[in-house]
Amino acid sequence: MDLYIKLSDVKEIIRKLSSEPCYQHTGEDFYSGIGAVESELSMLPAVEAEPTRYGTWIHSINQIDETHSYHRWTCSLCGRTVARPNETLIDTLPYCYCGAKMSVEGK
Numbered sequence: 832m833d834l835y836i837k838l839s840d841v842k843e844i845i846r847k848l849s850s851e852p853c854y855q856h857t858g859e860d861f862y863s864g865i866g867a868v869e870s871e872l873s874m875l876p877a878v879e880a881e882p883t884r885y886g887t888w889i890h891s892i893n894q895i896d897e898t899h900s901y902h903r904w905t906c907s908l909c910g911r912t913v914a915r916p917n918e919t920l921i922d923t924l925p926y927c928y929c930g931a932k933m934s935v936e937g938k
């Protein structure tokens with residue numbers, strides 16, 4: 832799987848490094864090289880992506896009456912709840928509606 836980084840963060844790192852004292856007396860070639868690297872980075876193909884957020888389904892049981900109950904799962908990030916007739920059906924929801932990648936409490 833490819834990993835993505837934020838272009839503006841890479842450029843900021845390059846700018847910070849180029850301002851460090853050990854690079855201050857390296858001459859025009861160094862700064863020309865930094866400019867070339869920044870230019871090449873700007874031409875890389877880009878995708879729109881957001882960092883993955885991770886949440887947990889928190890389990891509870893709602894007892895309707897003596898013989899009827901349902902399983903209720905609450906997202907640890909947004910608080911949204913989903914109800915399922917049995918405990919295993921939560922495995923069909925690997926993502927919450929808020930976009931978080933979910934794990935199941937206790938698993």
Ligand SMILES: [Zn+2]
Pocket residue numbers: 886906907908909910911927928929930931
């Ligand atoms: Zn959520």
